[in-house]
Amino acid sequence: QKEVEQDPGPLSVPEGAIVSLNCTYSNSAFQYFMWYRQYSRKGPELLMYTYSSGNKEDGRFTAQVDKSSKYISLFIRDSQPSDSATYLCAMTPVRNQGGKLIFGQGTELSVKP
Amino acid sequence: DGGITQSPKYLFRKEGQNVTLSCEQNLNHDAMYWYRQDPGQGLRLIYYSQIVNDFQKGDIAEGYSVSREKKESFPLTVTSAQKNPTAFYLCASRRGSGNTIYFGEGSWLTVV
Secondary structure, three states: OOOEEEOOOOEEEEOOOOEEEEEEEOOOOEEEEEEEEEOOOOOOEEEEEEEOOEEEEEOOEEEEEEOOOOEEEEEEOOOOHHHOEEEEEEEEEOOOHHHOOEEOOOEEEEEEO | OOOEEEEOOEEEEOOOOOEEEEEEEOOOOOEEEEEEEOOOOOEEEEEEEEEOOEEEEOOOOOOEEEOOOEOOEOOEEEOOOOOOOOEEEEEEEEOOOOOOOEEOOOEEEEEO
């Protein structure tokens, strides 16, 4: 079993829809959670960063962490065609030797105009 | 502009040849990383370095080598011992004790 599981999709939605992207994990030591967005043939860019449980909002994006269920989500409101990309979740424990991140497989999202 | 520069963007090599991918950062970050990305498999860590002249193997180090002679540079050599080298290679860096890493634009390596 992988430490982090992410539905690879692809996920296709109409413009304006609410998108929910999810990851589950098995290591209860994970405390820092990140979402990266990766456009085709580009490097990933950091989108959201959260610590422990709770919600964090940034514009149309909301990151949610439920540590009791070992489940994290990224919500995109009023989705736009420019949101079409692969979204990667990543996480790490508090005591992180080497600063290594554990990544999910990525979910490919397509927002249709 | 500050950032991570990877070169070349696209590289074709014949089977059996070694190839070196360049990674340079001007962010003054201490740690640097090399990841490999294959379709449907996410990112897998090849090597990482927390300080100059020191580096550690990641999860898939076999067939790869690195050096860290300067803080800003962390080149990756894909050797002929790597069984399946065709992939997208990503270099990343991290500032101090922070938990987030920042990526370069990647290098596409195709071995024919």
